[in-house]
Amino acid sequence: MEVKLAKTAGFCMGVRRAVDIVLKIAQQEKNRRIYTYGPLIHNPQTIELLKSRGINPIANIEEIKDRENAILIIRAHGIAPAERIKLKESGIKVVNATCPKVGYVQAIIKKHTARDYTVIIVGDKDHPEVEGLLGYSGGRGIIVSTLKEADQLPCIEKVCVVAQTTQNPDDYSKIVERIKQICPQAVVFNTICSSTEHRQAEVIAMAGEMDAMFIVGGRNSANTRRLADLAQQKQPATFHIETPAEMEKIDFGPYNRVGVSAGASTPNWIIDRVMDKIMEGQSRKLKTLGMLLSLWLSAVKTDIYSAIGAGCLCLVCMALQERPVNFSFAAIASLFVYATHVLNRLIGRKPLGFVGSFREDAYLRHEKMFFYTALISIAGSLVLAFHQSWIVFVTLFVISLAGLLYNMKIFPSKWKIQSLRDLPGSKNILMSIAWGVTAAILPVMDEKYFPDAGLAVAFLFMVGIVFIRSSMADILAIQSDKLLGKETIPVFFGKALTLNILKVISLILFAILLFSSPAGWTSSLSFFLISCLLYLWICFLFCDKKPVLSEAVKEGLLETSYVMAGFCVLLWRVF
Ligand code: SF4
Known part of the structure; x- marks a missing residue:
């Protein structure tokens, strides 16, 4: 499809x-x-x-x-x-x-009213924008919504015509033509917003090509309703939906080409969930490949993919330091990452069942099950850690506790900042450090091991790659994070500055990986790991340009960099 x-x-x-x-x-x-x-x-x-x-x-x-x-x-x-x-x-x-464009229409009306013009506003009578515009007409404004109403206009000597910014251009020109027949001297302004024109033109073109159209947005949104009407005229299989839940009963079977558009007031997170639902419908049609895709997406949405990634990165850290592989530590890293991610999502989710991230949808449906599996995972990681040594156990216990405190209100209620998550960028920084400690430092704690350059490189690679990946994902989700009040790095610094920070970190990491092996600090695996950095950037640029991919797919593609690092270990061993 x-x-x-x-x-x-x-x-x-x-x-x-x-x-x-x-x-x-x-x-x-x-x-x-x-x-x-x-x-x-x-x-x-x-x-x-x-x-x-x-x-x-x-x-x-x-x-x-x-x-x-x-x-x-x-x-x-x-x-x-x-x-x-x-x-x-x-x-x-x-x-x-x-909006400055609405302000421009207000200014036209104000100016012409001051020059004794009667202003005709072509628009929807009860729309707040039209009501506001009418207020600038000095009590002499006339609202015209249909051709029939235009026919009933008297001939006025000084008349100025403007449109509500979200009017349909064709309807407006027909009404203007009629007004010109009655009042040939009418001064006409095309005040339809270019954004509306482009949006409507694109929907009309898409509806002509596709087998079905989904128009996403509030039923109280005039511009969304107009989009749905325009699409319906070209494509009878047009669905105006407000939420992805309304798609449950739609059978995608007959449709091979599906188009999606949304009104000017529809946020990205709702469009994203709709794309996710279409993806689900699409994967059901693909049989084996679809099943694999569904499995992969489920693993991404339930943090299992992150956990697998943490295990892979732990193996990378051991191989970088040319230490014998200990799968117990990889399991500790996986279980720790899974448990802390799940528990934090359950503790930190919005009240009233709002779905803040694409993952929460799955968690909300099986909350208890995820809660217990997370508890079992954290217990499992602690048992494995205890089995290694008491110092490993105590360190893991402390970072697990710190991880769980992240979403809890631990500061006095008078303070602006009440929990660690209110600190801008804290999620990315603390998560990277926690991953770094679990995957790079824990495995060397059970020995009388003196920290050396190899350990430093492994730790920096771990922290760097996790930080870059999570910040990239936050850049892609900047709009919904702002709405949800999440203090991520891109929300705080903006997209451009965050990208510059990531470029600097990537360059430093690139240089470390390039020189650490010739310097004798690490194994030659460091050369292979450069490909993970390159992959992350290519993947980010691709996802940034492809809004058609849902947030879950983008996150999964970025997280594949961890699994790719695991494959680098395999390749390095082979070669
Ligand atoms: S559609 Fe958006 S950009 Fe255009 S005038 Fe309305 S608010 Fe402004």
Whole structure:
């Protein structure tokens, strides 16, 4: 089955900007109540997610009780000037997140109203953007939604015509033509947002090529409904869905080519889950290959693949130092990684069943089972560690405890930072160090072993590769992490700076791997491991350019670098 995701699917510039403004304020003003004037975007799932972070929509300023400690955000659709004055007079701190393109239409109306023009707004009567635009027309604005309404217009001498930014270009030109017949002197502005035009054009083209179309987005979102209507006109097998759960009953059997697009207010994490569901449907059709793909994806989603990767990296560390292979330590690393990842996901997940990461979907369905398997794994790793030596046991016990404390509120409630996970970048840094200790340092603790350059290289390789991989995955998931309030490195530093940091770390790691063997610090395996670094970067650049791949697939591809390191050990032994 061929699956195509529209390039224009998801947040438009105006919505992304409004969401970023709100999330930045939520991050900086932790002691103030944050409100949006109306729902920030027309997507119920995202609104619920924002509510869980204390960002609540209000319809009226009377709903705000503690005004001195409140911040009110004007959403991307904008509001009428009279309302803006009312908000200013209320004494509440107001932040304007109106989309600049909507601001441009407001300016046209304001300018022409001042010159005695009557303004005709072509748009949906009850849409907040149109209501806001009407407010700029000095009480002389007319809203026209259909051709029939255009026919009933009187001939007005000075008339200016604008469109709601999300109108369909064809419908707008037909209405404009009719207005021009009645008022030939009408001054017309094409104020349809280019993002809307491109999105609609792409959906029309895709619907003509595909056997089925999925339009993802809120049913209360006018632009999503319009996309679904346009797709339906070309392709009767069009499904307007709000959540991936609605796809359960759809039979993918008859469709060989499936197209997916989404409204301007649909967040990436919902599009991603939809792609994941389509992938599931696709793998069911592929028989043996599909079964393998499903197995691989299940392993990625349930952290089993990470655990296998940790075991492989532990073998790499031993081989780098030319130490005899001890599979017990590889098992300790695997069980430790599996248990801490699963327990942290179960402890740290969002309330009300919100699915923050693609993995939580699986965990939510079998919560108890995962909880007990994680407990058994941690117990198993401790027993194996005890079997090696008491120092290995104590070290593993301490890092396991530290790993479990990561999501727990351990700091006083007055502090801005309540748990380790609130520290920006802490996940990537602490996880890399924990993996480094488990895979590189634990295996040498059972002997009277003096730390040497070989151990340092093994530890740095471990920490480096885990840090680069996890940060790359966070770059790919930056939008959903922002919404969920996760303090990852890309959320804190931004994508560009994070990439520069990763490039520097990669170069250092590259140099260490290149020179460690000639310097006599490690075995010649270090040369083979350079391929893992190269793979990570090629894989990241590929995933970054391929939105059609779901988050689970991208994560799995990045994690394959660990398994690849394990294969490097095999190859190195053979050669
Ligand atoms: S669709 Fe266009 S005008 Fe509307 S919010 Fe998005 S970028 Fe702004």
